[in-house]
Amino acid sequence: MKRKKISGFLVILMGVTILWFISKYKNVYEEEVQVEVQWNQIPEDIKIQEDSETIVFNPRLRQRGFKLMANKIFKPTVKLNFEKFTFSRNDSIFFNPFLEKEELSKVDRELSIQDVKNQDIYIPATRFERKKVPISTNFKIKYANNFKAKVPFKLERDSIILFGKNKLLSEVDSLILTSEPILINDTLVERKLKLTLPTDDIKANVDHVQVTFRAMEVTEGSFIVPVEILSKPANSFVKVIPETVTVIYQAAIDNFESITEDDLTVRLDIEKVQESSKVMVPEIIYDSDLIYHARLKEEAVQVLIVK
Template sequence: MKQLLIRLKLLIKSRRLNVFVLFLSMAFFILIITKLSQNYTNTLRFEIETVNVPAEIVLINRNSTLDISFKADGFKWLSYVFNSPKIKIDFKKDSLIRTTDYLFRINDNKKKLNSYLPKTAESILYNTEGLVFEFDLNYTKMTPVKLVKNIEFSNGFDIVDSIKISPQKVKLIGPKSILDTVEFVSTKRVELKKVNSSKNITIDLDFKAYNSSIKSNVSKVDLSFEVDKFTEGSFLVPLELINKPKTTKVTYFPKNATVVYYTTLNHFNSVRESDFKVIIDYNTINSTSNYLVPRLDFNNSNVKTARVNLKKVDYIITE
């Protein structure tokens, strides 16, 4: 019987505690609502964002913030805690005066500025009469594109010709003092592994290394290159002595040299021995050297590279 009475007393106490907590929470909630319903005057700092700036100018110094004081209820002020306020200055649509600088006068643009404030805002004051945007005239410069790459081919495959970039040059717009220091615009790094087929890709240009005041009419370029299977071949080619005086007899050794060439598998049968010449030049003879250095010439466009496996040619001159 005693235990039953103890449990009843505990239950009554716990209910009283819950009721107390409930009434305390309601009182706190009403207090917050009351406070937020009241009007407060504060100053809010807005970040300035510029849009549609004319392409022929670059902003070199400007107001980056605008302080606005106004009266509004607590609910409106609470909303700014979670959102950083910004004001967009549109160089095409807004009223700006252009002299030596651009001037955004507050009185001329109050309707726009007030649209960023609560509709019930009162006693609106601005910390300045206008926003000044200093500018410099932009120059243009056609600048070559530099490809940054690391391309690895599968065994036996290679690029047929050079990599084609389109466009090869891009127009940069910016202050002349900065443009004069820019020699090229790099692409973002192209990483390709085990390439065994032709490619056509689009790659972004990398402007991170350049001043933020530099703009471009192009942000991407197209890359293309043909890939084919390659092989090596060789010919034993006779040496050809040039520029020898008619009255001079020159004996040289060896008489032939091996030429190794690199071409696509499809064009292998189109390469002939007559496409190559290994030349030694009599005019290169001097008193400090007792040998001639062979030079390789070839005129077959299907041959990517070629080399002669001969470093020097011994000779004897007899009158």
């Protein structure tokens, strides 16, 4: 019986304690709490010491008891934009939470900062020099069967920004983009090529550069085309043997059906014929937007001039 009375008393005491705890900590309090800052969006020209990538400050927060107690135990963390919340003075970088109190409250409204000491907190960091350098390329391109270049390949950028000490940057005038041979087997091929920097002490604003290749799939056809004679001499008879030639052409599959022999012209300029030679290679005229390449099946034609 006595044990039951003791047990009942303990239960009542625990209940009262819990009620007192709840009633006390549901109220709002103000107290100084240590807050940790983690930086994001750090500029490429800034290098923070590895042991100083986070800093702490001690604002007075206004929160309910439970929240305030949890924050004192677990230390709240706020992520801040480095460029927005820091400033430079005499080549050093600082953060002053007092000057940024309103902005800090916008970043994390649950903190409810009431006050904070007006102090410049030093951030151990190095600001590097920057230099813009052009990009050149050094790689081979291989085209699969029936694929040809439609336009020259294109880099997404023609230059990059390097960061580092002035002495190191002065030794770099350009960067060469290299790669294993690139196979073009489609009408559109994109590759991200990794930049190779001359030293680990130099950083760049990008890690990769995208290269875009546009190609066309071609097929081959032929037409028999008459040879046009230009600059015929007066009072002379000119004969070309043969009078027609076979032109073999390559064109994109999309254009192939629309091409006719009228899209190809074969010309022979008599003024370019040397007297000592009776053989000449005619010129083929065609629209390069329609036809990729054209050649003569015959190596040359004979030219007879009778005055």
